[in-house]
Amino acid sequence: EIHEYLMNAFDTRHHPLGSLLSELSTVYTATYGGVRVHPLLLSHAVAELHSITMRIYEIVVLFFPSLPKGGREFVLEPEGDDEGLVVSAAAILHPILLPRVHSALFVLYALHNKKEDDAYWERLIKWNKQPDQTLMAFLDIDKKFWERIQAEDAGFGEAVETLQQLKTTFSPLEKLLVIRSTFEQMTK
Structure with missing residues (x-):
């Protein structure tokens, strides 16, 4: 109140x-x-x-x-x-x-x-050019999970859309709630 x-x-x-x-x-x-x-x-x-x-x-x-x-x-x-x-x-x-x-x-x-952000974006652009298999191999993900991960990729679309709400939230609490909701959608 x-x-x-x-x-x-x-x-x-x-x-x-x-x-x-x-x-x-x-x-x-x-x-x-x-x-x-x-x-x-x-x-x-x-x-x-x-x-x-x-x-x-x-x-x-x-x-x-x-x-x-x-x-x-x-x-x-x-x-x-x-x-x-x-x-x-x-x-x-x-x-x-x-x-x-x-x-x-x-x-x-x-x-x-700015410097850290520029370096981050350079790395992100570099890794975004790589196929999923290359990234999973680099991250040393066990091959038995590769098929499962690729099948679950479709479910991450909703989580990505939720995460994009960060751009429109201003308070730290609202940002944390968006991140929390994103993780909940990813772990469904």
Whole structure:
């Protein structure tokens, strides 16, 4: 219920929290996004995002005093087979904050990891040119599994489509849920 209220409050420009978030995300994106960014700004951007999260959380705690204070977190007891829900500043505010500053952070992380990313893509392109048998031989997969793996390839299409949803998710929790769903589909 608290999360729903906060989502609505932060999405409404007329609510003080909504105007605060709108201004903060505009300033953050202007500072760390744009044409003249440098990868050295990444650590500062992450530290500032953490600071913004904690300062906004202090305001939210004034509205909801039962929330954990001082950087603490607690887990709500699960109902049925569900997993427990973590209540913390990051768990409450990151799904709200990250979509608004994602573009600036993404560019900084991409610039910071450019060399590794380029090397990864070179290797990926090289290995994608190889047939499945060559890859399985290189990975030293026992030949008795080759036929089975090739028969199961058709089932991986759905998992690949699910994994492609990573491009459209912004919060870390949503990304983890997509990865989890992908693994569940692969192990069916």
